[in-house]
Amino acid sequence: MSTTSTCLRIEGELTIYRAAELAEAMKGSLAQVPPGGAFELDLSGVTEMDCAGVQLLLAARRSTDESGRELRVAGRSPAVVEVFDTLQLASHFGAH
Amino acid sequence: MANDINLDQVLHTFIVEARELLEDMEAALLRVADEADPGESINAIFRAAHTIKGSSGLFGLDAVVTFTHVVESVLDRVRDGAVNLDEALVALMLASGDYIGRLVDAVERGEPQADPKTEPEGAALLARLQEHLADDAAPARLAPTAASAMASGGAAHWHLSLRFGPDVLRNGMDPLSFIRYLATLGEIRHIVTLPDAVPGLDALDPEGCCLGFEIGFLTSVDKAAIENVFEFVIDDCTLRIVPPGSRIEQFIELIRSHPEGPSPLGEILVRCGSITAHELESALRMQAASAPARKIGTILAEQGNVAPQVVEAALAKQKQVRETRGAESQSVRVDADKLDRLINLVGELIIATAGANLVAKRTRNLELMERNSTLSDLVEEVRDSALQLRMVKIGGTFSRFKRVVHDVARELGKDIELAVSGEDTELDKTVVEKIGDPLMHLVRNAMDHGIDSAELRAARGKPAVGTVSLNAFHDSGSIVIQVSDDGGGLDREKILAKGIERGLVEPGRAMSDAEVYALIFEPGFSTAAQITNLSGRGVGMDVVKRNIASLRGDVAIASEPGRGTTVTVRLPLTLAIINGFQVAVGKSVFVVPMDMVDECVEFSAEPGHDYTDLRGQVLPFIRLRELFDVPGTATARQNIVVVKHAGQKFGLVVDALLGEAQTVIKPLSRMFAQVRGISGSSILGSGDVALILDVPLLMQAAQAARSQGAVAME
Numbered sequence: 176m177s178t179t180s181t182c183l184r185i186e187g188e189l190t191i192y193r194a195a196e197l198a199e200a201m202k203g204s205l206a207q208v209p210p211g212g213a214f215e216l217d218l219s220g221v222t223e224m225d226c227a228g229v230q231l232l233l234a235a236r237r238s239t240d241e242s243g244r245e246l247r248v249a250g251r252s253p254a255v256v257e258v259f260d261t262l263q264l265a266s267h268f269g270a271h
Numbered sequence: 272m273a274n275d276i277n278l279d280q281v282l283h284t285f286i287v288e289a290r291e292l293l294e295d296m297e298a299a300l301l302r303v304a305d306e307a308d309p310g311e312s313i314n315a316i317f318r319a320a321h322t323i324k325g326s327s328g329l330f331g332l333d334a335v336v337t338f339t340h341v342v343e344s345v346l347d348r349v350r351d352g353a354v355n356l357d358e359a360l361v362a363l364m365l366a367s368g369d370y371i372g373r374l375v376d377a378v379e380r381g382e383p384q385a386d387p388k389t390e391p392e393g394a395a396l397l398a399r400l401q402e403h404l405a406d407d408a409a410p411a412r413l414a415p416t417a418a419s420a421m422a423s424g425g426a427a428h429w430h431l432s433l434r435f436g437p438d439v440l441r442n443g444m445d446p447l448s449f450i451r452y453l454a455t456l457g458e459i460r461h462i463v464t465l466p467d468a469v470p471g472l473d474a475l476d477p478e479g480c481c482l483g484f485e486i487g488f489l490t491s492v493d494k495a496a497i498e499n500v501f502e503f504v505i506d507d508c509t510l511r512i513v514p515p516g517s518r519i520e521q522f523i524e525l526i527r528s529h530p531e532g533p534s535p536l537g538e539i540l541v542r543c544g545s546i547t548a549h550e551l552e553s554a555l556r557m558q559a560a561s562a563p564a565r566k567i568g569t570i571l572a573e574q575g576n577v578a579p580q581v582v583e584a585a586l587a588k589q590k591q592v593r594e595t596r597g598a599e600s601q602s603v604r605v606d607a608d609k610l611d612r613l614i615n616l617v618g619e620l621i622i623a624t625a626g627a628n629l630v631a632k633r634t635r636n637l638e639l640m641e642r643n644s645t646l647s648d649l650v651e652e653v654r655d656s657a658l659q660l661r662m663v664k665i666g667g668t669f670s671r672f673k674r675v676v677h678d679v680a681r682e683l684g685k686d687i688e689l690a691v692s693g694e695d696t697e698l699d700k701t702v703v704e705k706i707g708d709p710l711m712h713l714v715r716n717a718m719d720h721g722i723d724s725a726e727l728r729a730a731r732g733k734p735a736v737g738t739v740s741l742n743a744f745h746d747s748g749s750i751v752i753q754v755s756d757d758g759g760g761l762d763r764e765k766i767l768a769k770g771i772e773r774g775l776v777e778p779g780r781a782m783s784d785a786e787v788y789a790l791i792f793e794p795g796f797s798t799a800a801q802i803t804n805l806s807g808r809g810v811g812m813d814v815v816k817r818n819i820a821s822l823r824g825d826v827a828i829a830s831e832p833g834r835g836t837t838v839t840v841r842l843p844l845t846l847a848i849i850n851g852f853q854v855a856v857g858k859s860v861f862v863v864p865m866d867m868v869d870e871c872v873e874f875s876a877e878p879g880h881d882y883t884d885l886r887g888q889v890l891p892f893i894r895l896r897e898l899f900d901v902p903g904t905a906t907a908r909q910n911i912v913v914v915k916h917a918g919q920k921f922g923l924v925v926d927a928l929l930g931e932a933q934t935v936i937k938p939l940s941r942m943f944a945q946v947r948g949i950s951g952s953s954i955l956g957s958g959d960v961a962l963i964l965d966v967p968l969l970m971q972a973a974q975a976a977r978s979q980g981a982v983a984m985e
Contacts, residue, residue: 191478194440195477195478201472225440225447227445227477227480230480233464233469234471235472237466237470261462262450263461267466
């Protein structure tokens with residue numbers, strides 16, 4: 176698949192403390208993705224994740240779905256994997 | 272108005288109970304490390320926290336509830352064996368207990384409740400407590416064998432339906448942590464995160480929460496335990512729990528109550544393994560077929576039909592509560608004021624009886640005298656029982672020091688144990704209340720200055736762990752409390768040098784060890800080379816002495832270099848009524864506390880000297896007539912009352928011995944505060960006032976006479 180993609184790498188916390196800031200960043204990156212393209216989230220640099228982070232990912236997923244784009248979660252740090260496992264979320268964001 | 276007063280009273284009871292529970296909790300925390308099987312203590316700790324939380328909830332004391340809840344959650348995990356109650360956690364729990372105590376204090380003062388989540392100290396403790404909730408969740412989750420072992424032990428499938436409110440995240444709570452905690456109680460078979468309520472990025476409030484979870488949960492715990500997991504957040508979320516073996520209608524109700532619409536949720540239930548696809552199908556059919564009005568009625572009726580394990584658990588809990596109540600109801604809580612009033616009345620009764628006796632004797636009515644004598648005996652018994660009511664065991668005070676020793680030892684970096692004996696020794700409640708602070712000083716002092724460093728101990732061939740001991744016993748109408756340490760002992764030369772430097776002692780004067788050691792009770796006296804934040808500033812020992820003196824007690828110190836120091840505090844058993852021995856000088860009547868009277872002998876003395884020969888021993892004495900400047904001349908047959916205090920004897924020369932009588936101690940007015948040798952007054956049956964002699968103080972005067980006497984006899 177050689178669709179055009181935009182990648183957003185998130186470093187550090189993916190938590191309530193940065194939720195507002197990260198939501199803006201995601202909206203900005205998403206706007207650059209052409210319809211049919213892929214929005215790639217690189218979560219390999221995430222040190223900590225909470226439910227606000229989960230919610231952000233779900234929202235991003237909804238936005239891409241509704242606008243005919245694709246959401247790909249590229250890298251996953253151990254913190255992200257742990258949360259995905261706890262909430263059995265892997266199916267929402269593709270298998271590892 | 273009446274309601275307010277009632278509430279105040281109930282609140283007061285809550286405060287008293289909460290403090291007692293905190294004490295219990297502390298005691299249990301301190302003994303837990305020494306116990307082979309700490310299960311019972313851990314339960315006690317948990318129960319204390321649980322009860323405090325429960326009752327503070329009744330009063331809407333949210334701060335206490337919020338904080339105690341987290342404490343309780345951690346304790347619950349300790350109880351389950353998921354968290355080890357190690358030294359660090361004990362220290363954290365002790366600190367948490369203190370914090371709860373301060374919250375309760377604030378309630379008592381009627382201050383507004385600080386929110387522990389935002390108040391710095393509470394927040395710090397909460398964060399540390401949360402660590403114990405969070406970091407062990409992972410291992411528990413990663414141990415499927417443990418979970419499956421539990422599954423075979425009567426675990427059943429519950430269904431949990433969770434919807435978090437919009438403010439959960441903003442309130443600093445993370446639904447994830449609750450789910451992690453839940454995972455420690457059993458096995459999360461399936462969890463479905465509901466994405467439908469989450470809007471797209473544009474519409475999302477990133478700090479609001481719109482998450483929901485459907486959880487299939489395999490556990491052997493009861494419904495209350497599951498609810499407890501979410502208690503912290505319960506106001507901000509909707510939690511529905513469908514017990515194992517529930518009727519299909521309950522799932523229908525669940526499906527209907529959520530906004531997601533029947534079909535997705537139904538499928539989720541199937542995915543969670545909570546119902547089968549077939550059941551879902553028939554349930555949906557049933558729902559469609561029945562008229563809604565009738566439906567709700569039947570469903571509610573059947574919801575009353577809860578799964579048996581829910582009812583069982585509730586009954587078991589109730590029974591447990593009733594049993595603990597039974598054990599507690601053996602004592603009655605009485606206001607201290609009421610007791611004081613009773614003691615006062617008994618005092619008046621004693622005075623009145625003495626008056627009646629006097630009249631009976633004067634009228635020489637034998638029958639009346641006999642009746643009066645019976646009456647006096649009864650009054651005496653009433654007095655003893657009334658005083659007994661105020662007697663408390665000193666063990667309660669001692670056990671507080673376990674905590675002090677624990678904390679201070681950590682602070683000092685010394686390994687120190689507290690040995691306690693004589694906990695059952697009783698003394699008056701008013702004395703107990705006032706002796707706490709002086710004892711605290713003595714114990715801290717013993718730990719800081721007394722106990723030597725580990726290297727020194729090794730060099731002196733003593734065990735590495737230092738011991739501070741508290742001991743109490745009764746001794747001739749006094750209670751004796753000893754604070755000892757097995758440390759380095761007092762440095763006689765250093766104290767003497769310091770005493771000379773401070774001008775307290777003339778250089779070259781010969782002093783007994785006891786006199787030298789007594790110097791440390793002088794104001795501003797400290798020999799500690801290094802001032803620590805505990806003691807060594809020279810304030811303290813003089814305050815200790817003053818406090819003890821104000822209780823009509825005294826303090827002495829004994830020390831053996833390299834072996835340790837013992838501070839002995841001697842206090843009267845009660846401050847209200849004593850058995851007195853009445854003596855007369857001229858027309859004045861004096862009272863000597865009966866317990867201090869050793870014997871009475873006929874007066875004899877070397878002319879001009881203030882001592883006599885008591886069976887070969889020097890007995891110094893004091894002539895009360897001279898001491899108090901009583902007018903008139905001595906009678907021909909004077910007597911010596913030999914009094915004993917703190918192991919030493921001296922004599923009081925009096926005109927006449929009037930005999931034993933109960934004495935109600937009335938404090939002297941402040942006008943007489945400067946009078947030396949008198950500790951109080953009492954009213955005689957005749958209505959006259961008698962003065963009570965301050966024996967310890969008189970003894971000091973007599974000792975001066977004794978040293979002169981000893982010199983003269985040689």
